[in-house]
Amino acid sequence: MTNIIQKNLIAVAVSAALGTTAYAGEIVINTDTSDPAPKAAFEAVIAGFEAENPDVSVTWNLFDHEGYKSSIRNFLTADAPDLANWYAGNRMLPFVNAGLFASVDDVWEENGLNDSLASAAGSMTIDGHKWGVPYTYYQWGVYYRKDIFADLGIDVPTNWEEFKAAGATLNENGVTPITIGSKYLWTAGGVFDYLNLRTNGYDFHMALTKGEIAWTDDRVRATMANWLELIEADFFLENHAAYSWQEALPPMVRGEAAMYIMGNFAVAPLREAGLTDDQLGFFQFPEITPGIELAEDAPTDTIHLTANAKNPVDAKRFLAYLARADVQTEINATLGQLPINSGSTVADDVFLQAGFEMLSNTNGIAQFFDRDAPAEMAKAGMEGFQEFMVKPDRLEAILERLEKARQRAY
Secondary structure, eight states, X not given: OOXXXXXXXXSOOOOXXXXXXXXXTEXXXXXXOOSHHHHHHHHHHHHHHHHHOTTOEEEEEEEOHHHHHHHHHHHHHHSOOSEXXXXXXXXXXXHHHTTOBOOOHHHHHHTTHHHHXXXXXXXXXXXTEEXXXXXXXXOEXXXXXXXXXXXXXXXXXXXXXXXXXXXXXXXXXXXXXXXXXXXXXXXXXXXXXHHHHHHHOHHHHHHHHTTOSOTTSHHHHHHHXXXXXXXXXXOBOTTXXXXXXXXXXXXXXXXXXXXXXXXXXXXXHHHHTTXXXXXXXXXXXXXXXXXXXXXXXXXXXXXXXXXXXXXXXXHHHHXXXXXXXXXXXXXXXXXXXXXXXXXXXXXXXXXXXXXXXXXXXXXXXXXXXXXXXXXXXXXXHHHHHHHHHHXXXXXXXXXXXXXXXXXXXX
């Protein structure tokens, strides 16, 4: 029987009372899936696991988001659960390096996950080992007014020259190529991610966000030079620094802008504003450097075996259950997101179907700039990106500032 313990934590240290000591046949799971849809999804997963494994009971400690972020390191150290949710890629690196997450190579090997979860395998791997199981993600890419493209005779671009040509045609016809609201910075981070992934590739991008490459490196300059081409060609919405991401939606709805580099969560408000699926489309951000594999931004939620788990055997049974195609289908039907398991099925939605197809055929998944970089570097980086979009002549000063931030942050 599931024991659900709600943890409404503020940013305080976790006391022993917040832990729950496991015994044989019990596993303890800590998550911050407290919003309605994630909570319902986890309730169903835990109930399904217990029904198939009646010899195991689950104690589920449910935290609010901010309390969880401020408390996870403490509870992993002081009174660890068996399993804890977190994020893939560089976001899990500090806990791996601190010896707080345990590798689960055996779960992957024994359950064929290197094949079924192949799209996220790279983002779950550090030093050749797997450090958890991913269960949901959502795509980023280019959302566009396909009716405007059709009216102007623009084909979906697949490479850099075609992308720039599409923007030129849009501008010639009084349509801003890309809407964006960079007031809260992170949208500029998404643009940087794609330009850097397409200019230099996944491995370079992840090394940069891990602090292993200087921001003054010529390869970073190449990314910024590509960005400058778009800025100088008037690709972006005027006064974007004054708008939130939501405030940048109306120009696209009105047909004043034709594209948005954004996550799939933008679809619902665009539909609610009146765009139909005959007007709204999606395409993969096009190739820039020929031959570089097309990696994607797809923020990925994960569950990890803790290094101090009291019942790792049954915890691994839960991870194997969570990785199954049918289970991930059910979870993501509730979440309205995408399963990682390539054998899962996806809701009958054109954008979810497009995202599932795209992500199932990539081997490089970045988590988004403010997840892949530590907080200090992410803040400095996104401030610099927004500044560059407004004042591109400040590039050298921006890169020097980001390099100083790198030296402090890592």
